[in-house]
Amino acid sequence: MKNLKIYYACIAIVAMLFTSCTQEESTPRAGEDGDVASISLGAVLSDLDRQGLLKQAIPECSEDAPAYARIVLTHDLGAVDVVIPINFDGTTFFTDYDDELEIPIPAGETTTSVSLTDFWVYAEEPGETTMPIWVAPKEGSDYENFVNDALPLNFELRAGSKKYVDVEVLCFDDRDVNLYGYQFFDLIPVPLIKFCLFGNFCPSEDGRHYVAGYSVTVWEGDAPEGDPIYTDVTNDVSMDEGTGDYYSDPLCFFLPDTEGTDTYYFEISIASTDEYEADNAGEVILEGSITDDEIKLFYNEETGAMDYYHFSYGCGDDNPPPFTDPNDTVERYKACLKEIGDSDAFGFSYLSLIGNEFTAQTWVPFMEPNATTPQHIHENASCDDAGGVVWPLDLEGGGYPVSDGSGSLFYSRTWTLTAAQIATLGNLENRTINLHEDAEGLPVISCGEYDSY
Incomplete structure (x- = not known):
């Protein structure tokens, strides 16, 4: 395990004692078609003190109170991905009643297998920029050892029951999102x-x-x-x-x-x-x-x-x-080709110089179909004033490349250069490329400035 940068705080076990948050309703007889069982989940902050980790530099956890939980789980008949409000009774936090967490029981069975795979807690309803404040770590992650039961949590759910499940969570810091076992985009919208x-x-x-x-x-x-x-x-x-x-x-x-x-x-x-x-x-x-x-x-x-x-x-x-x-040991250069005027000639040009082997490639996928496209390396570093032609990017047999019937142009050619030709090319980081509409060199439909990469 890599050296961990621990960014949790306010670490203490909260004893989660749940009270029913469901409406009064009759309990269906187990095993009949249409039987369900309901789940409520509680977020328990992991007690890192027992791990001896409170002596490390730990910033404070968010002071915001938990208000919503995003829950992802699977069961025998499907999957659930839902955001549910969190209730607080003065002592404990628990998810509110939601019919999304009424899990159907397969016909002819009295139980169904449930796997809780993702659990995030928010201080406000999740939106495009909302970050969680607590996250349950996953098995195989760097932080799995800081809880007793990392996700997934697997359990059997009986028809007609109202099951309550504790979920251990850690305070969340988006700088170390991968250490919880999630990809950053799972949590950061x-x-x-x-x-x-x-x-x-x-x-x-x-x-x-x-x-x-x-x-x-x-x-x-x-x-x-x-x-x-x-x-x-x-x-x-x-x-x-x-x-x-x-x-x-x-x-x-x-x-x-x-x-x-x-x-x-x-x-x-x-x-x-x-x-x-x-x-x-x-x-x-x-x-x-x-x-x-x-x-x-x-x-x-x-x-x-x-x-x-x-x-x-x-x-x-x-x-x-x-x-x-x-x-x-290659010198490589790249230019982003930007459209000029009404052109759709957007793409990239790549150059490489290995010894005296010079390769040029141009990739412009969206332009006029079946269009002959003259292209040249120009002497100046700016598209505002490209200057004269240093090197034509033509075909080996003469002429210039032609886009295909869908308007995609891919060009590649390699030259073996003399010392004089290498000197003519000069510092390619100070060059530009122009694509033209016709052989006369006018008008310019796209230009790019080369940088090393």
Whole structure:
């Protein structure tokens, strides 16, 4: 377990003695169709004093009184995700009566199995920016040892009963949200964007391709700093019993998508599977930052369908930007292409220089269909005054790339440069790229300024 930064306070067990908060009603005979049983839950602050942790630096817990609980549970006939007011009788807190917590009993049975998976307590009704004040930690989390019973809580519920369940909670600090066993977006209400990856593995460049096993760690920002929002999330590579083939679904991540540009830093590590052994299992093979704007290029604007980032390790292929091999000594540059005028030519341009191998890639998914698009690297660092052409980004056989029938343009070309040509390119961090509507170079439909990454 990592060294913990403990941010709970006001830690004491509150003896929760519950009184019925249900209306007077007749109790159905157990086992009949339509039988139900009701649940009430209480938030018990964990007693860390018995753990000897009160001697550590612990800030004060929120002075706000609990007013609402969000409860997520499953039972034999379905699931419940509900926000319920919390009552206080002067001594104890307990959830109010709510018909959402009247759990149906399967026909012909007298009990049903219930699993409480999530429990958060709020000082006000949860909204778009409301933070919980108490949270019940989950099994497998860094904080599971600070309660007697971490979630999930599993129990049997009998028809006609009114069951009361204590739930141990810890004071919540959003700086350490992952240590409770939740992803930050489970508790912090922000818009999300989905990003998926899929990988291949080759034991040698001329060897066969395997479905890759890999793990991913993700941070917010453009560097691996602070607490990750995902840690060592691993894809599942399984064998199809019918065909004998190994397969894996893409590994997907939900990332915070706030106003403005959001950046996320990824580390992808190779892993062994039942099909192959990787000599360097656990080694980071790709890393780098990606923005929400780049992720949005993986979505089809009309259908909303999402493509995934496909990488290959050991297969002799240059992986697509923006992620790179940390062992490469490569100069890499990226420009966000911004539309000019009525154009829809939004996208990204990537440059890399490995020795004298110069590669340029342009990705513009939403523009005019079947359009020839001249593009050039220009001498100045600002789109306000791009200056003259330094390098044409043309096709090897001549001419310029053409968008496909859906208006998507993907261009990639590699040159082997002379020393004079490298000098002509100069410092690529001081260059811009222009996309044009016609071969004459006018008008400019998109421009981007290169930065190293």
